[in-house]
Amino acid sequence: xxDLGFILASWLITLGSIGMLAVVTTRQxxxxxxxxxxxxxxWV
Amino acid sequence: MTVGSTGTPTTxxxxxxxxxxxxxxxVSAFFITPADSVQGDSVRIMYAHVPTAWIAYLAFVTTAxxxxxxxxxxxxxxxxxxVAGASAEVGVLFMAMTLITGxxxxxxxxxxxxxxxxxxxxxxxxxxxYVGYLAVRRxxxxxxxxxxxxxxxxxxxxxxxxxVHFSVVLWRSLHxxxxxxxxxxxxxxxxxxxxxxFSGVVAFTLIFAWLVIHRQRLTTLSDLERVVGLDxxxxxxxxxxxxxxxx
Amino acid sequence: xxxxxxxxxEAPRPRRRILPxxxxxxxxxxxxxxxxxxxxxxxxxYCNVDEVGVRDGCADDQRLRVQGNVDExxxxxxxxxxxxxxxxxxxxLPVDYEGxxxxxxxxxxxxxxxxxxxxxILVATRIEVKHSNEYKAENADRLDQAEKSACS
Numbered sequence: 001x002x003d004l005g006f007i008l009a010s011w012l013i014t015l016g017s018i019g020m021l022a023v024v025t026t027r028q029x030x031x032x033x034x035x036x037x038x039x040x041x042x043w044v
Numbered sequence: 045m046t047v048g049s050t051g052t053p054t055t056x057x058x059x060x061x062x063x064x065x066x067x068x069x070x071v072s073a074f075f076i077t078p079a080d081s082v083q084g085d086s087v088r089i090m091y092a093h094v095p096t097a098w099i100a101y102l103a104f105v106t107t108a109x110x111x112x113x114x115x116x117x118x119x120x121x122x123x124x125x126x127v128a129g130a131s132a133e134v135g136v137l138f139m140a141m142t143l144i145t146g147x148x149x150x151x152x153x154x155x156x157x158x159x160x161x162x163x164x165x166x167x168x169x170x171x172x173x174y175v176g177y178l179a180v181r182r183x184x185x186x187x188x189x190x191x192x193x194x195x196x197x198x199x200x201x202x203x204x205x206x207x208v209h210f211s212v213v214l215w216r217s218l219h220x221x222x223x224x225x226x227x228x229x230x231x232x233x234x235x236x237x238x239x240x241x242f243s244g245v246v247a248f249t250l251i252f253a254w255l256v257i258h259r260q261r262l263t264t265l266s267d268l269e270r271v272v273g274l275d276x277x278x279x280x281x282x283x284x285x286x287x288x289x290x291x
Numbered sequence: 292x293x294x295x296x297x298x299x300x301e302a303p304r305p306r307r308r309i310l311p312x313x314x315x316x317x318x319x320x321x322x323x324x325x326x327x328x329x330x331x332x333x334x335x336x337y338c339n340v341d342e343v344g345v346r347d348g349c350a351d352d353q354r355l356r357v358q359g360n361v362d363e364x365x366x367x368x369x370x371x372x373x374x375x376x377x378x379x380x381x382x383x384l385p386v387d388y389e390g391x392x393x394x395x396x397x398x399x400x401x402x403x404x405x406x407x408x409x410x411x412i413l414v415a416t417r418i419e420v421k422h423s424n425e426y427k428a429e430n431a432d433r434l435d436q437a438e439k440s441a442c443s
Contacts, residue, residue, distance in 0.1 A: 078428035078429055078430065079428075079429045080426050080427065080428070080429065081427045081428065081429050082395055082400070082422055082423070082427075083395055083422060083426075084395070084429070086395075087426060090426070151393070151394075152394065152395075153394050153395050153420060153422050154393075154394045154419045154420050154421070154422075155392055155393030155394030155396060155418065155419055155420055156393070156394075156417075156419055159336070159419065160328050160329055161336040162329075162336060165325060165328070165329040166329075168325050169322055169325045169326065169329075172318050172321045172322045172325060173318070173322060175314070175318045175321075176314075176315050176318030176319055176322065179311045179312070179314035179315035179318055180311070180315050181311075182308060182310075182311035182314075183308055183311045183312050183315065215336065216336050216337055216358070217336050218336055218337075218403060218419055218421055220421070220422055220423060220424040221424045222424065223424040223425070223426060232423075232424050232425040232426065233425075233426045234426060234427055234428050236428075237426050237428075
């Protein structure tokens with residue numbers, strides 16, 4: 001495949017950034033969730 | 045016992061569907077769709093570039109609508125403001141990806157990474173505007189003041205989106221006109237290319253929904269923790285309690 | 292059990308944060324810079340070949356960005372020098388460019404050339420390809436091309 005480096009870089013940046021935001025969000029959520037009681041969490 | 049995440053059965057279904065469809069888009073983009081007659085294999089970047097741009101638009105429109113509701117209800121509840129903030133965060137990420145993937149694609153097709161042409165410039169301006177919006181959201185630690193200030197910016201900033209989208213029609217641009225959402229309503233993509241592109245839009249919309257739900261819940265947790273001061277209180281009580289039990 | 296009242300630390304007063312304020316100011320300055328760069332170039336990115344020396348802002352004694360289609364059979368590459376003729380609306384302009392244009396540069400494709408017109412030739416310092424918004428499978432196009440000439 002021609003220009004594979006550019007194509008791979010585009011996809012890795014896109015999916016990598018989304019994945020990183022998802023991981024950071026999940027970790028922060030886990031950390032904060034234990035500090036807040038369930039009865040004030042609207043989604044529980 | 046506390047629930048240790050911001051996930052619910054609904055978000056898990058959204059997440060699973062997003063992963064599944066994204067997997068299909070990647071496979072199709074790399075191995076199933078044909079190369080373009082003029083651009084060759086570089087067209088495979090389109091299946092990432094175009095959906096990120098559309099989702100960034102969607103994110104900023106969502107921010108504006110949520111801000112509108114927040115203003116209409118005089119910030120009595122902060123739920124809408126949190127959705128607005130979460131959506132802008134995700135939108136800024138997607139807009140950054142649009143600029144980066146567009147730059148890489150541009151190098152392969154136009155022969156340059158960047159030009160100050162109408163589409164590229166207005167897109168960069170939109171990105172900078174929402175970086176500013178997110179910064180303003182973090183200036184005030186009081187959630188209601190944050191909601192008041194940021195709503196105004198969100199309602200003004202969204203007006204840039206039509207300018208960005210129609211910049212290629214309003215002015216002469218190096219960037220090509222839209223192949224799908226264009227003024228004459230024609231679709232200028234081969235069948236499988238179009239299907240893969242729309243699959244990408246569906247996948248990224250699901251990812252957007254998943255991220256916004258989780259991030260607005262995260263802001264809720266953060267606000268609750270800050271306002272109530274639960275962190276220190278609960279830790280102290282737990283320490284006391286465990287000391288009492290062992291004594 | 293110790294029932295002595297605990298020391299109550301003063302609740303943190305809402306305060307403004309410095310870093311987000313700095314980022315907000317930088318974003319505002321950056322936004323203004325983007326607008327300034329945009330407005331100091333020209334709002335229309337290029338002049339078409341038939342507008343050179345005719346349209347306001349397209350005077351042929353200044354540095355220009357000119358758009359036209361690369362004429363079929365006009366492309367010549369010799370010793371790192373690329374020459375071709377580009378046309379638009381029936382008007383043609385020869386172009387000289389030192390180097391090989393990047394992107395998907397080829398005959399019959401719209402390009403934007405940056406440079407000055409010297410003795411009726413556009414001496415370009417930069418060539419960009421302006422591809423269309425149509426996407427077709429490579430093989431399907433070969434069939435089309437077999438039926439008609441490349442530039443039609």
